Amino acid sequence: MDVLDLDRMQFGVTTVYHFLFVPLTIGLSLLVAILQSLWRATGRTAYLRATKFWGKLFLVTIAMGVVTGIVQEFQFGMNWSAYARFVGDVFGAPLAFEALVAFLLESAFIGVWVFGWDRLRPALHLAAIWLVACGAMASAYFVLAADAFMQNPVGYRLNETAGRAELTDFGAVLTNPVALAAFPHTVFAAWLTAGAVVIAVSGYHFMHRRDLDVHRPAMRLGVLTTVVGGLGLVLSGVALSKVMTATRPMKMAAAEALYQTTFNAPFSVLTIGSVEGRTGTPVIEIPGLLPYLATGSPDGEVHGVNDLNDQYNALYGSGDYVPYLPLAHWSFRAVIGFGMLAVAMAVVVWWCTRRGRMPRHRLFWPVAMSTAVAPFLANSAGWIFTETGRRPWAVFGLYQTHEAVSPRVGMPAVAASFIGVTLVYLVLTVVALKLFLAFAKAGPPDEEGALAASSPSGEPEKPMAFAYWPQDAQWN
Numbered sequence: 001m002d003v004l005d006l007d008r009m010q011f012g013v014t015t016v017y018h019f020l021f022v023p024l025t026i027g028l029s030l031l032v033a034i035l036q037s038l039w040r041a042t043g044r045t046a047y048l049r050a051t052k053f054w055g056k057l058f059l060v061t062i063a064m065g066v067v068t069g070i071v072q073e074f075q076f077g078m079n080w081s082a083y084a085r086f087v088g089d090v091f092g093a094p095l096a097f098e099a100l101v102a103f104l105l106e107s108a109f110i111g112v113w114v115f116g117w118d119r120l121r122p123a124l125h126l127a128a129i130w131l132v133a134c135g136a137m138a139s140a141y142f143v144l145a146a147d148a149f150m151q152n153p154v155g156y157r158l159n160e161t162a163g164r165a166e167l168t169d170f171g172a173v174l175t176n177p178v179a180l181a182a183f184p185h186t187v188f189a190a191w192l193t194a195g196a197v198v199i200a201v202s203g204y205h206f207m208h209r210r211d212l213d214v215h216r217p218a219m220r221l222g223v224l225t226t227v228v229g230g231l232g233l234v235l236s237g238v239a240l241s242k243v244m245t246a247t248r249p250m251k252m253a254a255a256e257a258l259y260q261t262t263f264n265a266p267f268s269v270l271t272i273g274s275v276e277g278r279t280g281t282p283v284i285e286i287p288g289l290l291p292y293l294a295t296g297s298p299d300g301e302v303h304g305v306n307d308l309n310d311q312y313n314a315l316y317g318s319g320d321y322v323p324y325l326p327l328a329h330w331s332f333r334a335v336i337g338f339g340m341l342a343v344a345m346a347v348v349v350w351w352c353t354r355r356g357r358m359p360r361h362r363l364f365w366p367v368a369m370s371t372a373v374a375p376f377l378a379n380s381a382g383w384i385f386t387e388t389g390r391r392p393w394a395v396f397g398l399y400q401t402h403e404a405v406s407p408r409v410g411m412p413a414v415a416a417s418f419i420g421v422t423l424v425y426l427v428l429t430v431v432a433l434k435l436f437l438a439f440a441k442a443g444p445p446d447e448e449g450a451l452a453a454s455s456p457s458g459e460p461e462k463p464m465a466f467a468y469w470p471q472d473a474q475w476n
Contacts, residue, residue, distance in 0.1 A: 027194025083404030106135030192229030198222030230343030
């Protein structure tokens, strides 16, 4: 193991850890905004209690996302200073907008929302949480635009004298086809994640028969969000695969471990044995699916890793441009498998709780709650596939990973920072889990207290329902 390997491991650990909170934060911000909107529309205090309950859990996730995101960006200066120097002029622009526009919007209005329950008019207070949700999604877009430059560099010119990429068209960076395709996919993944967590937490209270008037509509919202997120992931995933094939064909070939250029290639759902050297044996295949994902046609042509490696040798010089195939192959399938597992469980939960039913088997809710882990595994696998699938490039076609490390940071310094950051993250994991589980088990506030703390006058009065929404409507 050399410094490059350790740098990559540290960046992988911090990135995956940070991304555990990002989708959950984006998804929960939307669900809290929807719950509060339902309260304002119907006047039902069950929605208010659900809003305050999930709002508290949302605050835990957003705090962890901020803390881990700061460490994430510090690494560009600690371990990847050569990369920061090469790409900073381009890479820094969307990240600056993320901090100055999206993060500022998100952080400012989360404070307004937390402290404005009994100080703001209801419409203004509701607008605050919707602005937080918009800020969270805008933040995701700017980060994805920065990452998309590494996948498909646009809007720059290469200054060979200075040895760096320089920004020439910020609009091109923001409208990078990779960012445009990745953004809806990320948002749907966030909905899937948040929906599964809502199902799990509500399932815990279902299992103990507590506050079902609050958790039943929340459960329904979680199921709907999970299913919509899953369907959206399928549609946006097809679009993203086409963009990926057009801009980084090696990544698509690596996802299938396809060695030779092939027409009408099958997609192997399950392979027994190693995918390296074509020694594995596919046991479940879907004919024509791979070219459909790559080109939109089941009879399309998909280039193999051997042919693409020869092309890259001719373009970029002698070298090995093939990603680590087992990681690319299985992480791609983990994304699909774990995501669909979450959707399937959401459908099962809906079926078993429809029309007021209660599942009787004692293992039903423990199994349903454990399924909430699936979206996190899918998100982590997707991020690993995205970032490692372009190996050996830090910026595709321009800058390789071995060139990007800090030249004067040796193995002892990297090892010390890696151990330190990992230990801190372990402590944060314990703290975050304890806080989240404690708040989740405590349940929602009682009706009188929730209303009293939500009225500008301090009196527990019922909010006015919109005229077009029946006062006794219940979203079941």
